[in-house]
Every structure is written in structure tokens, then in C-alpha cells.
Amino acid sequence: MNLVHQREVLLLVEKCSHCFSTYDLATGRRISSVPLPAYPHEFVTDSDNRFAYVGHYGVEHSGITGPGGHTILQIDLHLSKLVRSIDLSPFNRIHGLQMDMQDRLYALSEEKATLLVLDAPRTDTAPRRAVSSGGIKSHLFALSRDGQTAYCMNLLSHTVAKVRPWDPLFTPVLCSPGEKPEGYALSADERTLYVTNRWSRTLAAIDTETMQVKASAPSRDDPTRLYLHADGQRMLVTNYGERSLSIVDPQTLRELAHVPTGARAIALSFHPTRPLAYVSLDDDRVGIFNLDSCEFEGHIATQREPDVSKVVML
Numbered sequence: 001m002n003l004v005h006q007r008e009v010l011l012l013v014e015k016c017s018h019c020f021s022t023y024d025l026a027t028g029r030r031i032s033s034v035p036l037p038a039y040p041h042e043f044v045t046d047s048d049n050r051f052a053y054v055g056h057y058g059v060e061h062s063g064i065t066g067p068g069g070h071t072i073l074q075i076d077l078h079l080s081k082l083v084r085s086i087d088l089s090p091f092n093r094i095h096g097l098q099m100d101m102q103d104r105l106y107a108l109s110e111e112k113a114t115l116l117v118l119d120a121p122r123t124d125t126a127p128r129r130a131v132s133s134g135g136i137k138s139h140l141f142a143l144s145r146d147g148q149t150a151y152c153m154n155l156l157s158h159t160v161a162k163v164r165p166w167d168p169l170f171t172p173v174l175c176s177p178g179e180k181p182e183g184y185a186l187s188a189d190e191r192t193l194y195v196t197n198r199w200s201r202t203l204a205a206i207d208t209e210t211m212q213v214k215a216s217a218p219s220r221d222d223p224t225r226l227y228l229h230a231d232g233q234r235m236l237v238t239n240y241g242e243r244s245l246s247i248v249d250p251q252t253l254r255e256l257a258h259v260p261t262g263a264r265a266i267a268l269s270f271h272p273t274r275p276l277a278y279v280s281l282d283d284d285r286v287g288i289f290n291l292d293s294c295e296f297e298g299h300i301a302t303q304r305e306p307d308v309s310k311v312v313m314l
Contacts, residue, residue, distance in 0.1 A: 006313045010269075010278055010286065010300070011052060011077070013040050017303035020054055020075055023286075025311065028300040032080035036073055042097045042140075042308050044105070045077070046121075049312045052077055053105055053121060055094035056085075062110070062139055062155060068093035072107055074121070077314055088127060091116060096140040100147030106165065108152065113138045115150055117165050134161025134172030142186040142193055151193050151208070153181045160184075160195060162211050175211040177204035183226035185235060187250070194250065196223035196237060203237065203253050217253035220246055227268055227277075229291065236277060238265035245279070247294065257294045261287065269309040280306040 009031065010023040020040065021033040041057040056069030070092040071085040088094060088107065096108035105121035108114075113136055116127040133141070135154025138161075142151040152161045152172075158179050164170040178197025181204075185194040193206040196219065203223065205215040222241030228250060229235065237246040243264050247257040263283035270277050275291040278300075286300040286309065 008311065009314050010309050010311055011043070011045070012280070012286065012302065012309045013043055013054060013307040014303040014305060015039055015041060015307045016060065016305035019303065020052065020073075021303065022077075022080060022314070023300055023302075028298075030302075033303070034075055034080055034082050036082065037069060037071070039069070040073065041095055043310075044097045044099045045310060045312065046099060046103045047101075049077055049314065051075060051083075051122060053097060053099075055097050055107060057093055057095050057110075059093070062095075062137070068111065070094065072097075072105070072118075072121075077312075086118070086121070086125065088116060091127075091130075096138075096153075098141065098143035098150075100143060101145045102147065104147055106141070106143055106147065106150065108133065108138050108141050110138055113154070115141065115152065115163060115165055117147075129165065129168075131163050131165050131168065131170075132172060134163055134174060135159045139182060140184060142184045144186070144190050149190075149208075151184065151186070151206075153184055153195070155180050155182060160193070160206060160211075162208065173211045175206055175213065177206060177213050177216070178202045183224055183237070185226045185228035187228065188230075188232055192250075194226055194228065194235060196226045198222050198224060198240075203248065205250075205253060215253055220244060220255075220258070224265075225267055227270065229270060234291070236268060238268065238279075240264050240266075245289070247291075259289075259294055259296075266306070267308045269311060271311050278309050278311065280309060 043054040054073040058069030091109035093110040105118040133152040135157040137156035178200030180198040183196035220239040224240040263281040279287040
């Protein structure tokens with residue numbers, strides 16, 4: 001019997017190098033890179049980490065105009081190979097991606113303000129359903145574990161919309177927590193949605209049942225993304241304008257610690273078992289951040305503009 005040796009790796013979209021890469025976490029060495037069309041952005045993996053699905057946004061960032069991309073790129077993680085492109089035309093500027101607990105894939109078309117669903121993404125060649133995102137310039141979304149409810153961040157209409165992808169008659173329920181809501185985190189019990197409001201410089205906690213803001217607090221400059229740790233006791237906010245991280249108490253939205261990052265923090269992911277976060281920085285490094293000491297333990301040199309990441313065993 002052949003035994004397959006697995007190692008801990010960091011999966012990483014390198015947006016301005018136009019590729020999807022794998023790094024060995026023990027050494028920081030880049031193992032492989034899969035070339036992709038220009039400016040891939042978000043990605044998700046299925047439950048057994050066999051395939052990654054990357055959205056082809058097609059432009060560098062949300063402030064750039066143009067049609068962007070219209071495909072989802074399916075990557076075999078075992079082979080480090082792009083196996084196919086799923087054409088979602090006419091839906092374009094594919095950005096936010098999520099998978100539910102049944103491995104159904106959800107993709108958000110920013111340009112068409114539409115949430116798409118692929119029931120069987122390993123084989124589907126087109127979406128099987130679509131619903132309105134309930135707003136304009138829909139960039140990211142949170143998803144309930146069962147996939148029945150999504151919360152779309154609508155940058156230009158300054159709203160968060162609750163939608164139900166599997167109920168074609170459901171009318172989106174809107175909340176306006178602040179200007180340009182973008183970052184999000186859904187609590188473990190799915191009763192609270194945390195949101196960053198970039199232009200308002202605020203954090204908000206939304207009651208998902210009523211879609212009313214139940215708490216709000218000032219943030220640092222341009223809070224872009226928000227990540228709730230599995231312990232439920234701390235959230236990390238990437239302050240894009242200030243080039244820093246904030247560690248925030250999710251119960252009070254009060255800042256517990258503030259850590260300058262030097263470069264702009266673009267995105268981050270948590271280690272599944274250790275108190276570490278992997279912070280993508282726009283100086284072409286991923287910072288290894290210790291959540292207990294609130295210090296960076298080191299950095300991994302990457303290619304141009306590391307973005308979304310995930311730690312897996314491969």
C-alpha cells in the first residue's frame with residue numbers, strides 16, 4: 001500500500017501575478033503556481049480540499065471600470081492544475097464566492113448584482129439558479145451553512161441585503177449600516193452579521209432576523225475586511241487606509257489591540273488549530289501573525305499582490 005505524505009500548505013491567490021499558488025508553511029517555499037486569466041480574486045475550496053474555485057473578477061480592484069471576467073476557474077489541488085473554466089456569461093465581474101455544507105457553489109456577479117448557484121460545481125457548466133443581490137455593485141456576501149440565506153454587501157447602494165437563493169419569491173430585506181459596507185463575518189449561531197463600513201469608518205453588528213443594526217462603533221481609517229476567529233472572542237479588522245490591524249471584541253465592538261502592518265493588509269486567513277493568522281500584504285509578503293502575542297512572527301515572500309488565502313493539508 002502506498003502512503004501519501006501530506007504537508008501543511010497555504011493556498012494563495014496572487015492577484016497581480018495572475019495565478020493561484022501553493023506555499024509550504026514549514027519552509028515558506030513556493031511549491032507551485034497555476035497561471036490564470038488576469039486579476040483573479042476570491043476563491044473557495046470544497047469540503048475535501050480536492051478542488052478550488054476562483055472567481056475571475058478581471059480587473060485589479062473595485063474602483064476600476066470595465067466588464068471584467070465572467071468565469072469561475074476550477075483548479076485540481078492535488079495536481080496543481082487548472083482543469084476547466086465555467087462560463088457564467090452574461091454575468092460578469094465575478095467576485096464573492098462561498099460554498100455551503102453540501103458543497104454547492106455560490107458566486108456573486110458585481111456588475112449584474114446577481115447571486116448565482118451551481119448545485120454540482122465539479123460538473124455543472126452553468127448556474128442552475130440566480131437571485132437579485134438586492135443592491136448595486138455587489139462585492140462580497142456571507143452565507144449560512146445550509147445555503148438558504150445570503151447577506152450581500154452592496155458597495156454603491158450602501159446596503160446589506162438578506163436574500164434567499166433557494167426561494168425565488170423572497171423579497172430582499174435591506175439594511176443600511178453605513179457607507180460602503182464591504183467586510184463581513186457571520187457569528188457561529190448565525191444570528192449576528194458583523195460588517196465594516198469603509199467610508200463611514202465604522203463597524204456594525206446586524207441582527208440577521210430583523211436586519212436592524214443592534215450596535216455600531218467607530219473604526220480606524222478605511223476598515224476593509226473583517227474576520228471572526230473560531231473562538232468567538234476576537235475579530236480581526238484590516239484597516240486599509242491606516243495600514244494596520246485591529247483586534248476587536250465582537251460583543252462590544254471595542255478595540256482590544258492595534259498593530260501597525262507597514263504595508264496595507266489586503267486579506268487574511270486563520271490557521272485551523274494554532275493561534276496564527278496569515279495576513280496578505282501589498283508589499284508582496286504574507287505576514288505570520290501570532291494572535292496571542294499580537295506580533296508578527298515572520299513573513300513569507302510571495303509574488304505580486306497576495307490576496308485571499310487558506311491553510312490546508314495536501
